Amino acid sequence: MKKVLSIAGSDCSGGAGIQADIKTIIAHGSYAMTVITVLTAQNTTGVYGIAEVANSFVENQLECVFADIFPDAVKIGMVYNAAIIKSIARKLKQHQAHNIVLDPVMVATSGGRLLSDDSIESLKTALMPLADLITPNIPEAECLCGFAIHSRADMVRAAKEIAKTYEGSILIKGGHLFESADDFLLIQKVGYGEEIWFPGIKIDNPNTHGTGCTLSSAIACNLAAGDEIAAAVKKAKDYVSGALLAHLDLGNGSGPLDHGFQMTRG
Template structure:
């Protein structure tokens, strides 16, 4: 029997590298592999980075971003994609142009703005470009609380304020919104994420808050897991639930790497499923 070409689910990350291996494209590819999809990557930025912080970053020329996208489109059949660190308005515009040009499937936008160590990973003037050009293309946007506050221009301190912000983001053209509430201080031991779907249904996803510094790459990992599930044919709601469980396992079952904000355990969820 002739081998079926491009039958295996394939996923794309357009993001920056992390030389420390815990976040960015490195975390994306680890997550995709563990979810049993084939991961591909377009490198938008390169960082000198470890668990302590980002020491330097360098943006790729837009011509190279274009060439990477064209190369993938010519050979692979990408079923879902995600964006991570895009750096500045020029690269946001370039990535958006390529996503309009090529069909890489449903798009998850992880609007990476600030690293765990405090380094700014998205220029201030690029936030408006993300709003204008990237969000209207997105199936889902996944800001954390700080990023959501940057988008709407105000503090979000209550569940009602988070819900209002999600509706505001949806009005920018993105179909679905997930605001990650790990930074939301509700005086509880729960970490709550809010999800607003395109049909205007919504849900809160709560999980026990784990006190640990080993959360480097959480946003990258969450969005990559959801992209992987979408590529396999899951509904968005199914992908959200799987990603939440994946993240919880990856944080709860720590590995001891580095002196600062350590990385997640990307194989912990698979180990749980095998038990």
């Protein structure tokens, strides 16, 4: 069984963060491990409280995982502050972690801010260089590239701008675009580069809480299983689409996905 570690925040309502990651990893037949960076009081209508975990305790969790059950892939989600980011980076380098997928979580689906202002630079300089793939959505990509994204052409330009200071692969998710829901993947490896578009359709489902967490975790599972980045992304997108098309409807706001749709509905 492949082992996948999620480093992220806890969502008490179960739709995003650590809880979504565990469900996704199990749905992919892998063994889920977690390092919790922050506790959130949230539900489908918003984020109502955040309690940081001490960075020393984050390091303690990481040491326990890597010393005993070494992960085949690592997904990183909500990290919240610079101290935690630097602790994660230090431990990942120490243990030479591989197949690292970084979802640069900055804003929740419900609109709550999930990354403090002083942490964006640490994310860029300490954590991004360790990632094999980053998976920003449009608002996150805008923060990383420094300009507004309104079209597919802007997505390509943004990826290439981010690539000036980041050597890994970049998946910009196009769900926020008006014209389409296409995703753009810029693969960067030593001596190799490729640009791939993944066509997407607008699924008529207002319940999208945790889609980014779910996608990045699914990609990590596929990388752990031995897939190359393009295949890992394609399979993960298909999984997320299936979870959306199951049309689970829970809560009073943007509800969660049906992570177990393959197990419960065939």
